[in-house]
Amino acid sequence: MKIAVDAMGGDFAPAEVVKGALSVAREDSALTIILVGDEAAIRLQLASEGDIPSNITIEHTDEVIEMGDHPASAVRKKRNSSLVVCGQLVKSGRADATISAGNTGAAMAVAALDLGRIPGIERPAIAASLPTAHGATLLVDAGANVDCSPQNLLQFALLGSIYAEKVMGVANPRVGLLNIGGEAGKGNDLTKTTYALLESRPLNFIGNVEGKDVFEHAADVVVCDGFAGNVLLKTGEAVAEYIVTLLSQEAKAGGQATVEALGPPMKRLLSKIDYAETGGAPLLGVNGVSFISHGRSRAKAIASAIRAAAKAAGTDYVSTVRDAVPTFSEERP
Amino acid sequence: MKIAVDAMGGDFAPAEVVKGALSVAREDSALTIILVGDEAAIRLQLASEGDIPSNITIEHTDEVIEMGDHPASAVRKKRNSSLVVCGQLVKSGRADATISAGNTGAAMAVAALDLGRIPGIERPAIAASLPTAHGATLLVDAGANVDCSPQNLLQFALLGSIYAEKVMGVANPRVGLLNIGGEAGKGNDLTKTTYALLESRPLNFIGNVEGKDVFEHAADVVVCDGFAGNVLLKTGEAVAEYIVTLLSQEAKAGGQATVEALGPPMKRLLSKIDYAETGGAPLLGVNGVSFISHGRSRAKAIASAIRAAAKAAGTDYVSTVRDAVPTFSEERP
Structure with a gap:
């Protein structure tokens, strides 16, 4: 199971995001965590955290979608941002799920535009x-x-x-x-x-x-x-x-x-x-597992969100929704 | 200052309503409380509460609007209900304010239909x-x-x-x-x-x-x-x-x-x-002071609502709104 984590998203990124990812990586060796973001900044933080487990990898990106950016236009323009690349990793099958504590509207836009809506679902939620x-x-x-x-x-x-x-x-x-x-x-x-x-x-x-x-x-x-x-x-x-x-x-x-x-x-x-105990919230109705976390998430909240995303990605949730939509759209006889 | 109290409204009426009214009447002799409802039931309750202060009076009514009644039609049909008579007492100037813990929709209807909306206010709130x-x-x-x-x-x-x-x-x-x-x-x-x-x-x-x-x-x-x-x-x-x-x-x-x-x-x-500490909620935008209380109000909540209604009735709130509406309706130059 691979989880793409937006290392640049949130008020305390990358430090707290990296810490949260590390704690989950250490407790669950079956999980691979891809830290997506500025490689130098991520490595700097990792260096201060002791031994790096082998199930932590880095995907370098050189753009960041800021909290104040207009979601849809930022997603269209900043194609090499950590948030967009997280979505691409899930879309291409290189990751099973993604989480971000960054710009919520942009995370929604990535999910809707890059992962895409499940056919028949008009609005992801x-x-x-x-x-x-x-x-x-x-x-x-x-x-x-x-x-x-x-x-x-x-x-x-x-x-x-x-x-x-x-x-x-x-x-x-x-x-x-x-x-x-x-x-x-x-x-x-x-x-x-x-x-x-x-x-x-x-x-x-x-x-x-x-x-x-x-x-x-x-x-x-x-x-x-x-x-x-x-x-x-x-x-x-x-x-x-x-x-x-x-x-x-x-x-x-x-x-x-x-x-x-x-x-x-x-x-x-x-x-x-x-709120740190519950971690993130899933975006439902898109072709993949995408979680958003509170902007003020610290390591504990990030870790909870990663665990929750991994749990969801381990189920057949998305395919079940995809199969259910056609019959659900008809009224009961 | 005279307050008309719906003695038949609420889950614990008339007992708790009468108790609440009595406590306010005893603490404030400048206030007259008109208990509106079934006189026999009110007198029975009063009899168990010791000496009745002279600033408690009774206005007999023989109908009651129930919690499950359809508000507008109940108000039209049950013209001798405690709730409608409370509204009439304010309208005729025999009371300065009214409170009820009964059917909220019906209390709204009494306020809108009997007291009437302040000109220019489309919906009381x-x-x-x-x-x-x-x-x-x-x-x-x-x-x-x-x-x-x-x-x-x-x-x-x-x-x-x-x-x-x-x-x-x-x-x-x-x-x-x-x-x-x-x-x-x-x-x-x-x-x-x-x-x-x-x-x-x-x-x-x-x-x-x-x-x-x-x-x-x-x-x-x-x-x-x-x-x-x-x-x-x-x-x-x-x-x-x-x-x-x-x-x-x-x-x-x-x-x-x-x-x-x-x-x-x-x-x-x-x-x-x-919630008993805050008492009742005023209905704003009508020609008079009308408070509603929670259906599960006990004596303490009723007393708080009576005090709040008396306080509001002692101000020039209604006339100030009436005067303000015409100029307020125009946009700033």
Whole structure:
């Protein structure tokens, strides 16, 4: 298994990316990691990290897509950028999956333009894994498509359902529609039309879900447009951070130096809500496995994303989606 | 100051509503509370609560709008329901404000049909007060209007800005647009068009805000469509509850009986995120002060809502909005 890692992507690249890649390479010798980026910069970082395992290789590139670059035009112009070359490695079969903590829009563009969409899927989507009280819930779309049609959401449901089954190991995944009321007939024009479409297809559709249902793990897959999905994701992160800040202030006011002084329960909680534990988010609906990581990813988050990408690449997810699209596109008889 | 309270609205009505009203009546003799609903049921509850202060009165009604009733048709048919009579009391000037923990849609319908919209305001909105690290942020719309035009959002900005100034006491309130990226040009069709409109009006518009900005109090007023606003609100509540559940599990696993055993810091935190502390949400854009409370409100939440409604009714909020609409509707020269 070979994973192409964008060594130049993210706020702490290449240092933290190289560190994360090294830690995975050392723990799993069956995995080959291709560090894609400026060879001199990568070698400099590797030199400071002790022995280099033989399952680390370098693919030199001399361009970088910056965070502020316009995604589609940067991908068209910077053909020798680390991000574009990562996509090319997967397309040509020299890598089985790729991950990047760089410009998310550009990573989406590479996936859509270079890997290409799976026939019948109009819009690739970002799938985010949310921690809940009883396991992970997959949110599709988490922010790639801000204006969606009911057909887009229907396709997100297919992409998410197969991902939950093949990669997350969930049998007959429960698919919920993010909405602002539980009953059928609730919601805006988009969700009302989508509800009927979801009912008409071979899915384990369980109906509408609200915020509280999402975090009680009422569904394995939650479908929504990328605007609502991104609001949910960022609000969830923000409230979690806000509560930790509040607890920290309270702890200090109580004479304790840090929130960790609240003891082992707080430490275990902090690790559960640490985004670094979940790593990256897959781009679904394209011909290959492509993960994106948070721009502020450190080594631990990069390592998690590499492991997640390797896991996904070890399944027949993409071919299953490709085979399922034609029959899924027809309504139930 | 007279507040009409829907004694029949909410999961724990009339018992908890009566208790909440009594506690406010006892603490503030300048306030008269009109309990609207079934007189026998109200008197039965009052009888179990000790001496009845003279600033509690009863307005008998013999119909109730149930949680499951269709809002608009229930309001048209059940003209002697507690909710409709509450609206009539405000309209006729016999009360200065009203609150209900009953059917939210019906309360919206009473406000729009009986009190009536302020001329020039196309859609009344629900304003929710979010606790943040540095004070309250007003979210408009929190769920009343699931499909919105840019003009609707522009009007929500006016309604929220004047509310923050007049009722919350914020000078020159900062207005943010809920979006999924900070830069201008980010977002979906609705937010892109709204951004330009907000820039063209006499508002202290600070640009786009994301979930993290909201909980860091980057804006005093956050404007959004009711679908996104409701997703934000419910996700925030759900994540807060989820974290408390996690901490509770951790505390038990650590041999402690309840989350409170984590000590005073946790107790103070729980009180800060307790929705009962904030009470009700005002319906903005109608000719009068009307608050809605959570259906599962207990006495404490009802009391908070009554205090909030009295505070709003003591300002010139409604007339200020009425005067501001004509000039606000024109673009800046």
